[in-house]
Amino acid sequence: MAEPQQPTRQVEPLWREVVGDVLRRERRESELRLVDVARRAGVSPQYLSEVERGRKDASSELLSAIAGALDLTVVEVASRAASGARIPVSGGRDAFCLAA
Secondary structure (H helix, E strand, O other): OOOOOOOOEOOOOOHHHHHHHHHHHHHHHOOOOHHHHHHHHOOOHHHHHHHHOOOOOOOHHHHHHHHHHOOOOHHHHHHHHHHOOEEEEOOOEEEEOOOO
16 A cells, blocks of 8 residues: 655745745835935845845844834834745645744
8 A cells, every 4th residue: 555645844934034935025116226225224235135135134123123224113124024924835735933
């Protein structure tokens, strides 16, 4: 008797990648330049770019500054990241990626 086949899961994105996507999307939707948001947040444009690309994990203080520069709170960023972090799983179900 053959064993039932388990659904194949995709690799979950890292939390920093999901948060970075949210920050980049919010910045672009607000039609703000990277350099302007970086200046408002008190970080370098290079650092903000790395956060947006998921290369750097921003501390809570820096995340708060970046979120504030976008007129958002950290809670709003985290909520948008959590709601947008559905990972497709074969078999028609979804999984969530949550911060650890």
